[in-house]
Amino acid sequence: MINRSSLIENKNMSKLTWFGVGGCSKYYFQPSSEQDLFSFLKDNNMNLPIYPLGAGSNIIIRDQGYDGIIIHFNKLKEIFIDKKGVITAYCGAMDADVARFARNHLRTGLEFLIGIPGTIGGGIKMNSGAYGSEIKKILIDVTAINKNGILKKFKVSDLKLDYRTNKLNDEWMFLKARFKSNIGSKDLIQKKMKEIIQSRKKSQPTGQKTGGSTFMNGKDFKAWQLIDASQCRGLKNGGAIISNKHCNFIINENNATATDIEALGEIVKEKVFKNTGKKLNWEIKIIGKK
Ligand SMILES: Cc1cc2nc3c(=O)[nH]c(=O)nc-3n(C[C@H](O)[C@H](O)[C@H](O)COP(=O)(O)OP(=O)(O)OC[C@H]3O[C@@H](n4cnc5c(N)ncnc54)[C@H](O)[C@@H]3O)c2cc1C
Incomplete structure (x- = not known):
């Protein structure tokens, strides 16, 4: 059943992007769970383009608005770890939360995410990176969903991630991703994250x-x-x-x-x-x- 309560018509988008500008989206859908998103896409019969949104830290939505459906991933943000240290994050999780999660589980390799103010979905789309690392280096695979609610898993090599780009067809929206990590020392991970934060404050x-x-x-x-x-x-x-x-x-x-x-x-x-x-x-x- 569609959770219609979270489908909004003519939603003003200006507060949902970092620039704080922009007009309305004809429709705005904020799924509260994977099932909610799946049901919406399966039942959706509006013939309109669909655009995924994360934290809005790399986007301008024009003043005249978007004539389609913006799907806001920000509530799909759970993060897990398995016995082998593989970290799974839903694509609405903030990069910094994933970095802190890894630190709390004594896993290293994800520290660079502390300084990127976006979500995992936006990070994969942009192959975001900083301080010598990038999403491509830590991603194992990502489960994506298309406008018909079809799910498909892509290996990192399928995405052909490069500097701020990927080669995957835009029809796919990222749902959850798996990341590799290594055992690390909490103090060293924390130290590295602190250095990244301080260095950004100086340069940006x-x-x-x-x-x-x-x-x-x-x-x-x-x-x-x-x-x-x-x-x-x-x-x-x-x-x-x-x-x-x-x-x-x-x-x-x-x-x-x-x-x-x-x-x-x-x-x-x-x-x-x-x-x-x-x-x-x-x-x-x-x-x-x-
Ligand atoms: C102060 C500041 C500092 C920054 N520093 C860095 C930096 O050091 N390195 C860096 O790489 N970037 C940086 N950025 C840019 C930005 O934070 C990253 O590109 C970030 O990964 C974008 O994520 P987002 O969730 O905000 O994406 P959004 O801005 O919401 O969207 C960006 C793109 O990603 C797509 N997208 C979002 N979610 C999904 C999804 N679930 N599935 C498919 N596509 C999706 C959108 O459709 C859009 O095309 C910075 C931005 C700011 C404001």
């Missing part, structure tokens, strides 16, 4: 409305260096600004709209291209009507 704006790194690095360049060299640090458009602290971050400084933020990104792309001949590609996902 914290407590700000942002989407993290705006553009991807290229094979032969760092996006921030091109942005800096093109005099974009501190550049403003409406309420949006290029961070002075980390110039690959856009900040919603003063009631920016999604349009302000996207347009600022496009201005930066243009300036960088004119100045260096290099084409920047958005790392942040942008959805919704123009």
